Amino acid sequence: MKRVFPLFFVLLCPLLAEDAKRGVTIDAPITNFRLTELSNEGFRSSLVRGSEAHYINDNQIDLVGMQYTTFLENEAGDLDATLLAPTATVFILNGKVNKVRGNESVRLIRKNIEVTGELWTYEHAEKNSSTPKKLVIEKNVHAIFRIEMKDILK
Numbered sequence: 001m002k003r004v005f006p007l008f009f010v011l012l013c014p015l016l017a018e019d020a021k022r023g024v025t026i027d028a029p030i031t032n033f034r035l036t037e038l039s040n041e042g043f044r045s046s047l048v049r050g051s052e053a054h055y056i057n058d059n060q061i062d063l064v065g066m067q068y069t070t071f072l073e074n075e076a077g078d079l080d081a082t083l084l085a086p087t088a089t090v091f092i093l094n095g096k097v098n099k100v101r102g103n104e105s106v107r108l109i110r111k112n113i114e115v116t117g118e119l120w121t122y123e124h125a126e127k128n129s130s131t132p133k134k135l136v137i138e139k140n141v142h143a144i145f146r147i148e149m150k151d152i153l154k
Contacts, residue, residue, distance in 0.1 A: 029054050043073040061090045082109045099123050117141040
């Protein structure tokens with residue numbers, strides 16, 4: 001029995017080395033995925049969660065049960081917005097969430113507005129960027145405003 005293990009190991013090593021050369025990876029999903037981002041000042045700027053995550057590459061993660069929360073980057077850690085979607089793809093640029101998109105439904109929740117729809121893309125800008133945060137929903141958009149809108153029909 002002592003010779004079976006070393007022989008098995010000797011036969012297996014070349015196969016593993018060959019798989020490593022070809023870039024073969026195992027796609028086991030990550031359960032209860034969380035990715036927290038901090039601002040340069042050390043305040044929490046966003047939190048991405050998923051009940052399941054699939055690593056695609058260094059710049060892309062596919063999520064099931066996505067919850068993406070952004071914060072105002074202050075000491076209190078005040079909530080800015082929350083995006084909820086059954087599935088989403090997260091794109092990472094320079095170690096930070098740059099874009100999130102999905103083909104299924106999305107729900108945006110903010111203090112004074114709630115928006116739902118399908119086929120969407122969210123682009124997250126840096127705090128002092130000239131490009132603002134942007135959510136584009138291409139299908140079945142429904143918005144509820146919880147603010148007074150004076151003279152909107154004037």
